[in-house]
Every structure is written in structure tokens, then in C-alpha cells.
Amino acid sequence: MSEQRKAAALISGGLDSMLAAKVIIEQGVHVEGINFFTGFCVEGHTHAIRERDRAKPKRNNSLWVAEQLGIKLHIVDVIEEYKDVLINPKHGYGSNMNPCLDCKIFMVNKAKQWIQENGFDFIITGEVIGQRPMSQRKQTMPIIARESGADDLLLRPLCARNLPETLPEREGWVDRAKLFGFSGRSRKPQMELAQQFGFVDYAQPAGGCCFLTDESYSAKLVDLWQNRGTKDYELDDVMLLKVGRHIRPKSNFKVIVAREEGESRFLEGYKKEFTSLISSSHSGPLALIDGEPTDEDLALAGRIIARYGQGRDAEQVDILVRSQKGLEQTIQVAPFAPEQIAEEWFV
Amino acid sequence: MSRETLNARRLLCPLPVIRTQDRVKRMAAGEQLEVICTDPGVMQDIPAWCRINGHAVLETKTEDGEYIIVLEVGE
Numbered sequence: 091m092s093e094q095r096k097a098a099a100l101i102s103g104g105l106d107s108m109l110a111a112k113v114i115i116e117q118g119v120h121v122e123g124i125n126f127f128t129g130f131c132v133e134g135h136t137h138a139i140r141e142r143d144r145a146k147p148k149r150n151n152s153l154w155v156a157e158q159l160g161i162k163l164h165i166v167d168v169i170e171e172y173k174d175v176l177i178n179p180k181h182g183y184g185s186n187m188n189p190c191l192d193c194k195i196f197m198v199n200k201a202k203q204w205i206q207e208n209g210f211d212f213i214i215t216g217e218v219i220g221q222r223p224m225s226q227r228k229q230t231m232p233i234i235a236r237e238s239g240a241d242d243l244l245l246r247p248l249c250a251r252n253l254p255e256t257l258p259e260r261e262g263w264v265d266r267a268k269l270f271g272f273s274g275r276s277r278k279p280q281m282e283l284a285q286q287f288g289f290v291d292y293a294q295p296a297g298g299c300c301f302l303t304d305e306s307y308s309a310k311l312v313d314l315w316q317n318r319g320t321k322d323y324e325l326d327d328v329m330l331l332k333v334g335r336h337i338r339p340k341s342n343f344k345v346i347v348a349r350e351e352g353e354s355r356f357l358e359g360y361k362k363e364f365t366s367l368i369s370s371s372h373s374g375p376l377a378l379i380d381g382e383p384t385d386e387d388l389a390l391a392g393r394i395i396a397r398y399g400q401g402r403d404a405e406q407v408d409i410l411v412r413s414q415k416g417l418e419q420t421i422q423v424a425p426f427a428p429e430q431i432a433e434e435w436f437v
Numbered sequence: 438m439s440r441e442t443l444n445a446r447r448l449l450c451p452l453p454v455i456r457t458q459d460r461v462k463r464m465a466a467g468e469q470l471e472v473i474c475t476d477p478g479v480m481q482d483i484p485a486w487c488r489i490n491g492h493a494v495l496e497t498k499t500e501d502g503e504y505i506i507v508l509e510v511g512e
Contacts, residue, residue, distance in 0.1 A: 125451075127451055127452070127455060131451075149481050149482075149485070150450060150451055150454070150478070150481070150482045150485065152451075153451075153454070153482055153485040153486055153489065154485065156489045157485055157488060157489050160489075161489070162489055162490055163486070163489055163490075164458070165451050165454055165455050165458060165486075166455075167452070167455045329449065359447050
């Protein structure tokens with residue numbers, strides 16, 4: 091009896107990677123999943139923050155997919171290494187700050203390292219030619235294979251028949267005739283295959299699996315880099331860009347105002363890293379100050395957050411300002427009227 | 438029975454799962470791990486991770502806004 095071959099499948103939590111893994115499992119290959127966590131994954135943390143999202147089912151789709159497929163899933167933290175991909179993408183950005191092609195090359199490269207360390211034979215992805223405008227094109231498929239170093243160890247079961255044979259096909263580890271030749275943006279072939287496999291419930295992320303494809307998120311990231319004067323970030327920055335209203339009245343600071351109770355609770359956790367403001371005379375949201383504000387700036391920030399609290403119509407509101415070191419002072423401010431907060435301040 | 442504790446407070450999913458996974462790798466079958474978290478998403482994610490990787494969830498509870506999961510490392 092021939093040796094059972096082993097494949098590592100990149101599992102995003104979406105339908106395509108689920109199908110690709112299933113196609114190879116059906117051929118008798120031992121498959122385990124890998125999911126890379128960059129910090130920007132939609133599958134991540136947002137559902138934990140907002141109060142209104144707490145009632146929604148909180149499932150991580152990559153874990154769910156692995157469970158449906160009956161395979162192990164290895165979630166790999168690549169937050170630090172991913173910085174270089176995002177900050178210096180060799181192939182540039184997509185329509186927003188999404189470095190899709192470099193990201194795919196990076197992940198396949200990490201998968202190559204993983205299979206070498208864990209004694210696996212090849213890598214599977216759910217890529218389909220023409221499915222995505224930047225990374226999944228006929229021209230980019232060989233670039234990903236080559237620049238990741240995976241070369242012909244990279245098998246794309248959903249579109250393999252449109253591509254040259256890979257090692258697993260040449261060696262007979264998988265039967266090319268049982269792979270697919272999907273191409274284009276249509277989801278119909280995938281949905282039909284899902285039906286054949288009996289998959290009725292699967293995630294259909296609208297904007298892909300990454301916050302960097304989101305226009306509003308990308309604008310906040312660019313603003314952060316521009317105003318800090320350096321293209322760098324920490325995981326806390328990544329998290330905070332997803333939370334609250336970001337209002338930048340001046341280049342030296344911005345105000346992050348919680349939009350509801352859940353966000354206020356989340357921002358509470360950052361009071362030792364940022365100056366925080368909250369109304370002490372009326373109920374209202376917590377806000378953090380990112381930057382180096384002067385006393386005058388703090389008063390301006392106070393007027394902004396007073397506008398979002400119960401004291402918005404009062405003549406004067408008390409604002410408790412707390413420094414990172416815990417020093418507290420109370421300032422009195424007149425809340426801004428909505429029209430006094432310039433539209434261009436909103437990031 | 439030896440039991441270790443993992444502090445995963447303030448981490449948002451999937452980081453508590455990743456930290457759990459990395460700790461379990463260094464533990465032996467039969468040992469127990471108590472994971473303490475503040476992200477409610479762990480109540481779904483850590484049990485799911487345990488199911489697919491062959492570990493047993495012994496207990497899940499919520500105490501003072503914290504989510505605590507006790508698991509036993511599988512073979």
C-alpha cells in the first residue's frame with residue numbers, strides 16, 4: 091500500500107479554501123489546515139467589542155470550517171512578520187491598503203516553511219484564476235508560486251486544470267482529472283460544488299477576509315502613518331482603528347470617541363497607554379487621545395466629546411482628563427454644536 | 438493532576454486560541470490548562486479548537502466578566 095501523502099491547506103474560513111481542502115481530502119490525502127493571523131483578519135476580534143454585536147453568534151469561521159472538514163487547524167500568529175508585508179509591499183497595494191499579492195506570497199512562503207518543519211508534502215490554496223482583481227489572476231499565479239518558494243508544491247485544486255501540472259499531480263499523489271478548472275468572478279461553480287459536498291452553511295465574506303480591503307479602515311491607517319510621520323504600527327493600533335469615531339482636529343493629536351457602551355469598556359483597557367477623557371457631570375462616552383496634545387488641545391477634545399454625551403445641550407460640561415500615569419484634572423468646556431465639528435476632522 | 442493557568446485577558450480572538458494552542462504544545466497528555474479571558478468569543482472558539490485537535494473541555498464558566506475554560510490535553 092502506498093504511503094499516505096500529507097497536505098497543508100490554507101484555510102481562511104471562506105468557501106473556496108473549504109472546497110479546495112475537501113477536494114484533496116476526497117482523494118485520500120491527509121489534510122491539516124493552517125490559518126495565519128495578521129492582526130487585520132476579519133475573522134478576528136471585532137465581535138468582542140461592540141455591545142450590539144454581543145448577541146450575534148460568535149464563530150470563528152476558520153475553526154468552523156476545520157470542524158466541518160474533520161481536520162486539525164493550526165492558527166499561526168504572524169503579526170510581527172506581517173508588518174513588513176504591509177509597510178513595504180513589493181507589488182504595491184490594491185484599491186485600498188491591501189497588499190494582496192505580497193500577502194499571498196508571504197502566506198504561501200510561511201506554509202512552505204510549515205510543511206518542511208512538520209513533514210508534509212504539499213500546500214493547497216482555494217485560489218481561483220480571475221476571482222480577485224489583484225492576487226488571483228492568471229499572471230499572478232506563477233508569481234505567487236515562484237516568489238513564495240513553494241514552486242510546484244503549491245496546488246490550487248479549484249483551478250488546477252487551467253495551470254501547469256504540479257508535483258503532487260505528476261507524482262500521482264492526486265488525480266488531476268478529479269481537480270477543477272474554475273475561472274472568473276462567478277461564484278456559481280463553487281456553489282454547485284458546495285452542494286455536491288453537502289455544504290449548506292458557509293461564510294460569504296463580502297469584502298474578502300481582511301480589514302485592509304475596507305476603504306474606511308484604510309483611510310484611518312493612512313492617517314495614522316501620515317500624522318505620526320512613520321509607516322509603522324503595533325497591534326494596539328490595529329485594534330483601535332476598528333473602534334469608535336476617529337476625529338483629528340489637528341495634526342498633533344486625534345480623539346477616539348466610543349460610540350457605545352461596549353466600545354467604552356474596550357477603550358477602558360487602554361487608559362494606561364493613552365490620555366483619556368470622560369464627562370464627570372453628565373453621562374457620556376469615554377475617549378482616548380492619540381498624540382501629544384497641549385492643554386488647549388485637551389480643551390478642544392473635551393468640547394468634542396461633550397457633544398456626544400448627555401450634556402450636549404448644557405452650557406458647560408465637566409470633563410475628567412486622566413493622564414497615562416493616572417494624574418487627573420477636571421476641565422470645564424462648552425460642548426460643540428454638531429456643525430462646529432468640521433467634516434474634515436472625521437478620519 | 439497538574440494544572441497550569443494561562444492569562445489571556447484583554448486579548449481578542451483568535452489570540453486567546455493561539456496562546457492556548459502554543460501552551461498546549463508544551464504540555465503532556467492528561468495535563469489540564471485553565472484559560473482566563475475577557476473576550477466572550479472564546480466560549481465558542483476554544484471549545485471548537487479543542488474538538489478539532491482532540492482535547493477535552495472540562496469546564497466553562499463566567500465569573501466577574503471573565504470567561505474561564507478548563508481543558509485537558511489530549512493524546
